[in-house]
Amino acid sequence: QQQVKQSPQxxxxxxxxxxxxxxAYENTAFDYFPWYQQFPGKGPALLIAIRxxxxxxxxxxxxxxxxxxxxQFSLHIMDSQPGDxxxxxxxxxxxxxxxxxxxxxxxxxxxxxP
Amino acid sequence: DSGVTQTPKxxxxxxxxxxxxxxxxxxxxxxxxxxxxxxxxxxQFLIQYYNGEERAKGNILERFSAQQFPDxxxxxxxxxxxLGDSALYFCASSVxxxxxxxxxxxxxxRLTVL
Numbered sequence: 001q002q003q004v005k006q007s008p009q010x011x012x013x014x015x016x017x018x019x020x021x022x023x024a025y026e027n028t029a030f031d032y033f034p035w036y037q038q039f040p041g042k043g044p045a046l047l048i049a050i051r052x053x054x055x056x057x058x059x060x061x062x063x064x065x066x067x068x069x070x071x072q073f074s075l076h077i078m079d080s081q082p083g084d085x086x087x088x089x090x091x092x093x094x095x096x097x098x099x100x101x102x103x104x105x106x107x108x109x110x111x112x113x114p
Numbered sequence: 115d116s117g118v119t120q121t122p123k124x125x126x127x128x129x130x131x132x133x134x135x136x137x138x139x140x141x142x143x144x145x146x147x148x149x150x151x152x153x154x155x156x157x158q159f160l161i162q163y164y165n166g167e168e169r170a171k172g173n174i175l176e177r178f179s180a181q182q183f184p185d186x187x188x189x190x191x192x193x194x195x196x197l198g199d200s201a202l203y204f205c206a207s208s209v210x211x212x213x214x215x216x217x218x219x220x221x222x223x224r225l226t227v228l
Contacts, residue, residue: 042221043222044157098164099164102159102217104156104159107156
């Protein structure tokens, strides 16, 4: 069964600090690795995504680091702000019979305290 | 606003009952995905439809079924409900191509089975 393992389950960071969330996967056929952000009462929304041909992707304060050989990827949030407090899900997908279904990690609840 | 509409937002019912959750995808998206979100299992993929046809099946119970109609809206039917079926059910839509894998999630339907 395809799996994506995510850690930590919860994270408390001071305002201005760096938040780091890690994920590991098993299926080497995965070729797309997105991170989704979910606020209470809302559905998940795409934050940033990476493909395995690059080792890092940065968008503003958010960076994905990707280690293909270790089958791991991580999300770094620089200068974390209280507005970043949300649940973050890593995910992975590949094409199976034309379907790009996502397999999600179990989520990390991030709390950024002032 | 993701453009994906789910109804109802909240639903309370009793064990043994049957409910139908409805989803309208983003304009132009042909793929609809259904996910179940519970506290301990995270986001679990249930089923995907593409342009009216079932494309992929995940951890969907036999008591659950879905369909996608010619106007591309989708319905998830849950029958013989059990306490453990209480969860958030998300619908997501996508263009579903190599270049367009982003899933756009609705705000979910919260089902409570008493």
